[in-house]
Amino acid sequence: MLFIKNGKLFTMTENGVIDADILVENGKIKEVGKDLVVPLNADVIDADGCYVMPGFVEAHCHIGLEEDGIGFEGDDVNEMTDPVTPHLRAIDCINPIDRCFDEAVQGGVTCVCTGPGSGNVIGGQFAIIKTHGRRIDDMVVKAPAAMKIAFGENPKRVYHDQKKSPMTRMATAAILREALFKAKKYVNKQEAAKNGIDKEPEFDMKMEALAKVIRKEIPLKAHAHRADDIFTALRIAKEFDVNITLDHCTEGHLIADYLAEEGRYAIAGPSLGHRTKFELKNQSFETPAVLNKAGVKFSITTDSPVIPLQFLPLCAGLAVKAGLDEMEALKAITINPATILGIDDKVGSLEVGKDADILVCKGNPIKDINYKTIATIIDGEVVYRG
CATH class of the missing domain: 2.30.40.10 (Urease, subunit C, domain 1)
Incomplete structure (x- = not known):
């Protein structure tokens, strides 16, 4: 007690x-x-x-998958051998003994959603975990919690170097659609089998993972920085009637009125640091204030380890400096991410x-x-x- x-x-x-x-x-x-x-x-x-x-609650990061101070041996963020890997699970590679967890706790961060990176069109399954423990199974709040997908430069860059698709934004969208079409068909066959109309489809681990998205048990977690990529993510989510969060939403301030009409959640950031690629050219700490004014429910992210997780409140503070109301900034790292992750009944x-x-x-x-x-x-x- x-x-x-x-x-x-x-x-x-x-x-x-x-x-x-x-x-x-x-x-x-x-x-x-x-x-x-x-x-x-x-x-x-x-x-x-x-x-x-x-x-504090972090709605998008990679803590435990990319270990502190280690190169290849501790980097398990992206399985960049196949653009479609929905069957990968974050809980199978999170190292809770990594020192970044201790630093997060010291900074007051107690719950995070962590998972695969954005190298693939479909990267795999995120998990919501507490930031203290030695065994990941004992730290899980919800797993799977979301299905990572990625638009824009990252999958293009990865597979351009391998000289295979996707090398364009068109191909990224097409590959995602194809996977979701197959998953929808897989789910329909499963439902038909339950009703005695058809036989159970042959087991497919990738489709089993995506079936949770089709059934709306978990959302798509869409890496999208640029406005056009954000709109593509929304277009596909509506086509398949699935839930989605807009992660990074770097140009969200340019299209905040549209995002408010869509009624989807945004996870804004990381905004602290160098603009390392072209699609970050409009990166700004003003994004949260503009989203808030438009009525978009949002949270602020570090995208750790891009920004160390203990600096989540610092990022909220910099958003205040750029025009965000102080209490809204606190909500953006507490109750808002909890709501976005569907765990606001717990944290x-x-x-x-x-x-x-x-x-x-x-x-x-x-x-x-x-x-x-x-x-x-x-x-x-x-x-x-x-």
């Missing part, structure tokens, strides 16, 4: 910012309120003069019944670069003390 007293709570709910206590029991938030009674057997954290926030806000993923810190992480983490709590366990 854990008791956090005298804190200034950023609840990320309609209650806003309140001076209150939190009681944690069995890994969940049991009570939130003023002047709560401290249980006799509780571990007490005095948060007087501190901010208490939900643990992202300080509410009774949710996982006790909590950050206690001195200084506001998105305003004060010198903020200090006093404690990071995951599932009710204090996993870091500053």
Whole structure:
């Protein structure tokens, strides 16, 4: 049992910012309120003069798949031998003992969606995990959580070098459509077999993976920087009536009105760093503010290891400097990514019944670069003390 007293709570709910206590029991938030009674057997954290926030949530990264300070031996992000690899699972290559997890925890990041990169048209299955643990099976919140797909320069570059398709944006879209057509047919045959109309289709591991997309059990997670690539992603999602998130959405500020009409979620970033390729020429920290003004639900991403995961609040702070409201910036790294990932019933806000993923810190992480983490709590366990 854990008791956090005298804190200034950023609840990320309609209650806003309140001076209150939190009681944690069995890994969940049991009570939130003023002047709560401290249980006799509780571990007490005095948060007087501190901010208490939900643990930060990262909606798109590759932590654990591309290990810190290691080259080929620790790089398992992209299986660049086949443009269609939906059957690959992030949980089979995440190394939770990589030091990047410790750094993320120290920065207050408690939950992430991590998975394959953007080298392939269809890269494989993302997983949502907590950032503390030694065995990945014990850290999973949801797996699979999404199916990675990629548009734009990356798959073109990979397969141009191999002198095979896709070498154009047309081919990328065509390869994705073909895979989704096959998956839809596969699912239809499965449904027909259940109704006794037809025989069960021969097992196909790739189609089994994509069937979850067709059934809307998981969304497509679309790597798309440029506006035209974003529109292609949306076009294909509508063609097959599947769910999709727009990851990176670098030129989202140029088409924010259209994105608002579409009603899809955006995951904006990474915006800190050099523009390393042509499709990043309009990269800007103004994107979140423009998306927010247009009414697009969005989160902010580091795309770790592009930006180290512990700098997620710094990225939110830079978005504030570029015009984003401070509270909206905090939402963009807490409740918004939780909502986008479909886990807002578990994390992202300080509410009774949710996982006790909590950050206690001195200084506001998105305003004060010198903020200090006093404690990071995951599932009710204090996993870091500053």
